[in-house]
Amino acid sequence: MPSATDLVLNTQFSHYFIAGMALCLIHRYGAKPQYLLIVAVALGNAIFRGIGFAERVGARYGTEIHRPVVIAVIVVIFAVMLAIATRLTQHLGRPWFAVLGALTYPLYLIHAHVGFIIFERLGDQVNHVLLVAATMILMIAAAAALHYCDERPLAPRLKSLLAGRRQLALK
DSSP states (O other): OOOOHHHHHHTTTHHHHHHHHHHHHHHHHHHOOHHHHHHHHHHHHHHHHHHHHHHHHHHTTOOOOOOHHHHHHHHHHHHHHHHHHTTTTOOOOOOOOHHHHHHHHHHHHHHHHHHHHHHHTTTTSSSSSHHHHHHHHHHHHHHHHHHHIIIIIHHHHHHHHHHHHHHHHOO
């Protein structure tokens, strides 16, 4: 059972948001020591929390998730994001990356809730590799539907509404 502090500060996952903000600062203003320190602390917490989370998920689903794999995945993700923030990957950019980036937020919103329900209901009945692959495809399709059917049509209206409120606040 999480503590009240964990519930308020979301310490299980907040390090990813904190690292993302520091990486944004690195992208905008350069790799200053204080930003790199924030990323390093977030990485340490991500590894610590990731191992615990993987153990709980493994116990829940009766499988073993190996610590070195968890650590490697987290470190690689942080390294890739740092490479992007420091513009080392700029020459690799493609226009369709923006589409993939746009899908990350709706995917973030739905993946765990829907994914865990699918795993709970079908985990004993379907091949695990097929289940994971099909769930990933379904989640990406659902994220694309949310992006194209909801986010894109609503974004101009929301921007207009917020811009109007900002103008009122400035008066």
